[in-house]
Amino acid sequence: GHGAGPRDDKFIIFDEAWTREHKATQVRLVAESDVAVGELNEVMDAEDALRRASESGLSAVVVGVKARPPVVRLVDLQKMRDREKQRREAAREEADAKANLKEKGMRFKANISDHDFATKERKMVEFLEKGFKLVVDISSTGRIKRQKPNGVRELITKVEETLQGNYSEKKVMGNPNFRATVHFTPILKKPEPRAEPKAAPKAEVEPRAAEEPAEPQKEQG
Template sequence: MASARVRAGAFLVFGEAPARRPQTSREGAAINEPRINERIRVPEVRLVGPKGEQVGIVRIEDALRLAQDAELDLVEVAPNSRPPVVKLMDYGKFKYEAAVKAREARRNQANTEIKEMRFRLKIDDHDYETKKGHVVRFLKGGDKVKVTIMFRGREQSRPEFGRRLLMKLAEEVQEFGVVENAPNQEGRNMSLVLGPLKKKAEAKEEQRKAREERKAAETAARDERKTPKGAAAE
C-alpha cells in the first residue's frame, strides 16, 4: 500500500506539464521574428532600399552603415536566399501596420456569417421571389449564403432540375454575389454557396451612409412641412 501511495504521489507531481516558453533562436529572438540589424551575421547581403529599389550585393558592414545613416532598420526578409535579402525599413512601423492589418482581417472574418436559405424544387413564383429577396439582403449585408434545394421522393432522380434552379438564382443575384461553391448534391439536398461582392465592413459602412442620408431627407421634409407657406414668400 505504501508503494502504491508513492507511485500516486509521483504521478501527481510529474504528470503536470510545465508551462511552454516561446521558442527562441540562439540570438534570443523569437523564431518567427526576422533578424534585424546586428543580429544579421553574414558577410554579404542583397540590399533592397526603403522604396523597393534594388541596391545589389553589398557587405553587411556597408548595409548596416546605410541603415544607420538613413535612421532605419536593416531587416532580413529572405534568409534562405544566397546571399540573404535584406531591406531598409522602419521595423517598428512595419510591425504596427502588420498587426493592424491582421486585426482587421480577423474582424472581417469573424463578422462574416453564412446564412442558409432553403428551397423546394417545386416552389411557386411568389415564394421564390420572397426567398430571393432574403438572399439579396444577406449578400448586400456582406454575408455568405448557402442556398439549398430539398428534394422529395422521386425528385432525387432528377438532380438537373435542382441544379438549374440554383444557377438561375445565382444569375439573378449576380449583381450582389458570386458563386463560391458550385452546386453539390448530398443525399436529398443540393447546395451552392454565394459569396458577397463587398466585404462586411464595406457593406456596413454603405448601410450607415444610407441611413444617415435617409434620416437627413426625412428631417428636411419634416422641417419643410413645419414652415408656414407665407414665410417662404417673404
C-alpha cells in the same frame, strides 16, 4: 550555428554578430521606395551595408538567408508592425462581424416555376443587401427526380448566378443529388473613413460694371 541573428518578433536583425556567424562578407542591400533612403538594390561589402543601415536610421532585417549573397532589407520596423497590427485587427473585426450575422432561410423544391423563383429572387437579394446571412435549402423528391434528374444541381447554379455580386462567399453543404443547402455571406460594408470637412468655396462676386451715363445723342440736322 542556429541560423539566425537576434530575432525581433519574427524579424532576423542584420548586425555584426549575424555577419560573423554566417561568414557573410557581402550582402545585397535592398529597400522599397516608401522608406527614407528610397529605392535601393545593390550588392556591397557587409561592413558597408552595416554602415549604410546605421546611417539610414532604419532597421536592417535579413529576408533572404539562403540567397547568395544574403539579402538584407532596410525597413521602418515600427511602420511594418503598425501595418501588421492594423491588418490583424481588420481581419479579426471581419471574422467577428461574420460570426454575428443573423440568418434568413429560403426553401426551394427543385421543380420551382420561373414565376415563383422570380418572386423569391427579389427576397434573397433583399436579405443579402440588408446584411443577413442567407441559407438556401434546395430539395428534390423521387417524383421531381424523375422529371429533373439534375434539378438540385441546376437550381444551385441558378441561385448562385442570380445572386452574383450580392455575396462575398458561399458554401454548399449536403448532397447535390437530393438535398443541399447553400450558405451565402453578405458583402460586409467597411466603415467609411471620416472625411475632413472641406471649406466651402467662396462665392466669387463679380464687380458690377459702373453704369456710365449714356452720351446725349446729337440731333442730325
